[in-house]
Amino acid sequence: MTFKIGLLGFGVVGTGTAKILLDPFGRHPVLKEITIGRVGVRSLDKPREIELSPQLLTTDLESIVTDPEIDIIVELLGGLEPARSLILKAIASGKHVVTANKAVIARFGDEIYAKANEKGVYVLLEAAVGGGIPVIKPLKQSLGANRISSIMGIVNGTTNYILTEMSQKGADFSEVLAKAQELGYAEADPTADVDGFDAADKIAILASLGFGGRVKREDVYCEGIRQVSAVDIAYADRLGFVIKLLAIAKDTVKEDSDTLELRVHPTLVPKTHPLANANGVYNAILVEGEPLGQVMFYGPGAGSGPTASAVVSDVMNIVGILKSSGKTKELDPLLSCIHQHYCQIAPMEDLSTRFYARFLCRDVPGVIGHLGMAFGDHGVSLESVVQIGIRGDLAEIVVVTHDVREGNFRNALAAIESLEAIDSIPSILRVL
Numbered sequence: 001m002t003f004k005i006g007l008l009g010f011g012v013v014g015t016g017t018a019k020i021l022l023d024p025f026g027r028h029p030v031l032k033e034i035t036i037g038r039v040g041v042r043s044l045d046k047p048r049e050i051e052l053s054p055q056l057l058t059t060d061l062e063s064i065v066t067d068p069e070i071d072i073i074v075e076l077l078g079g080l081e082p083a084r085s086l087i088l089k090a091i092a093s094g095k096h097v098v099t100a101n102k103a104v105i106a107r108f109g110d111e112i113y114a115k116a117n118e119k120g121v122y123v124l125l126e127a128a129v130g131g132g133i134p135v136i137k138p139l140k141q142s143l144g145a146n147r148i149s150s151i152m153g154i155v156n157g158t159t160n161y162i163l164t165e166m167s168q169k170g171a172d173f174s175e176v177l178a179k180a181q182e183l184g185y186a187e188a189d190p191t192a193d194v195d196g197f198d199a200a201d202k203i204a205i206l207a208s209l210g211f212g213g214r215v216k217r218e219d220v221y222c223e224g225i226r227q228v229s230a231v232d233i234a235y236a237d238r239l240g241f242v243i244k245l246l247a248i249a250k251d252t253v254k255e256d257s258d259t260l261e262l263r264v265h266p267t268l269v270p271k272t273h274p275l276a277n278a279n280g281v282y283n284a285i286l287v288e289g290e291p292l293g294q295v296m297f298y299g300p301g302a303g304s305g306p307t308a309s310a311v312v313s314d315v316m317n318i319v320g321i322l323k324s325s326g327k328t329k330e331l332d333p334l335l336s337c338i339h340q341h342y343c344q345i346a347p348m349e350d351l352s353t354r355f356y357a358r359f360l361c362r363d364v365p366g367v368i369g370h371l372g373m374a375f376g377d378h379g380v381s382l383e384s385v386v387q388i389g390i391r392g393d394l395a396e397i398v399v400v401t402h403d404v405r406e407g408n409f410r411n412a413l414a415a416i417e418s419l420e421a422i423d424s425i426p427s428i429l430r431v432l
């Protein structure tokens with residue numbers, strides 16, 4: 001029996017996917033039953049790493065998603081449109097879908113899964129989070145017996161690569177970003193990586209799976225890495241931390257309310273923490289649940305081959321289902337997505353966390369005392385105060401707080417900004 005896939009997109013991940021499918025030797029035998037039926041691209045003239053028969057390539061992507069010969073559509077275009085419309089058309093034509101597109105699923109997952117469930121087809125997305133790391137399927141299946149309390153991790157390869165190169169080699173931000181683009185890690189528009197949107201898409205998906213409810217993408221608080229400077233990386237290092245872009249979804253269950261913290265931001269991570277050692281393009285996702293405790297998923301979070309590994313594994317899962325139970329069976333609830341209600345998201349000002357802040361201060365006597373008083377007035381207690389450097393004619397003071405309510409910390413900063421001794425507050429970062 002042969003199963004035909006329609007590949008939408010033949011870029012970094014599409015090429016990696018084709019490479020695996022065209023070279024099945026030594027891999028799972030089911031791969032030999034999968035062929036590439038058609039490939040949709042934007043330009044027919046572009047030079048390609050793999051030469052496919054010219055009849056396979058087309059710019060008419062609609063004709064692929066409605067082609068009766070195609071069993072599974074693999075969407076590797078990126079972006080919102082035409083990806084969303086093509087996925088919906090594929091579903092309407094009764095095709096199963098595999099996608100790596102977290103942007104589309106995080107925003108239109110409700111619509112896509114409602115249609116897929118109506119039609120009795122699967123939409124699988126292992127490649128959409130953590131690239132090659134198996135994390136979606138374990139969350140859906142292997143960890144289903146647990147009550148998940150937190151999912152936290154490094155889920156963007158590009159920014160982890162940039163931060164690692166900046167901290168280990170003192171590299172320049174723009175140069176490393178260009179290298180990440182060259183290596184095929186970055187999104188077509190890399191602001192999605194740098195400004196944290198890609199990580200926000202991914203944590204919205206993980207939270208939905210882990211906490212069993214829908215998540216509105218706009219509810220994810222999001223800060224990127226643009227404001228992370230070499231100065232802060234160096235101070236963090238001296239204080240025993242590395243700076244990572246973390247995506248965090250945490251159950252903040254209290255007596256009568258069940259809300260989620262949902263956020264993406266650069267974070268000072270203690271060097272001894274398991275997430276601190278995921279470097280370069282590697283991602284790491286730490287999941288905590290009861291009764292399991294902690295489990296960490298670690299591996300390459302972006303790149304052609306690793307991401308294609310996840311794409312093809314989803315294709316194989318669907319082929320496995322088609323082979324064993326045919327097309328008319330009900331969807332497996334452990335592989336499909338059936339959430340109806342929306343998760344309640346806690347406001348950021350209620351978040352309790354530690355903060356790192358760097359102040360530039362004028363040479364006024366007792367400046368540390370003024371800072372301490374302003375923090376104390378707002379219920380913020382300090383774990384450490386380090387007057388480390390002189391920058392020009394200004395003193396540079398770094399503080400790390402104890403756990404504090406974010407709203408209180410922000411109020412303290414507003415008061416501090418108006419102090420005569422304070423020139424500016426160049427950085428404010430959260431601390432794990």
Ligand SMILES: NC(=O)C1=CN([C@@H]2O[C@H](COP(=O)(O)OP(=O)(O)OC[C@H]3O[C@@H](n4cnc5c(N)ncnc54)[C@H](OP(=O)(O)O)[C@@H]3O)[C@@H](O)[C@H]2O)C=CC1
Pocket residue numbers: 008009010011012013014040041042043044046059061075076077078079081082100101102127128131184185186187188301302303304307
């Ligand atoms: N790169 C990575 O490491 C990872 C990527 N992903 C996701 O995988 C998906 C693909 O990413 P990637 O392979 O890097 O992207 P690329 O930009 O390398 O490839 C995109 C492909 O889609 C085609 N395409 C894009 N828009 C259209 C359109 N409107 N009509 C026809 N064809 C179109 C392009 O055609 P043409 O070749 O003619 O330009 C190209 O072949 C994205 O959703 C991304 O977020 C997920 C995990 C990791």
Ligand SMILES: N[C@@H](CC=O)C(=O)O
Pocket residue numbers: 128129130131155156157158159185186187193198301302303
């Ligand atoms: N641009 C993304 C690609 C994988 O999802 C990243 O850098 O992680």
Ligand code: NA
Pocket residue numbers: 126127128129130131132133134135136310
């Ligand atoms: Na994955």
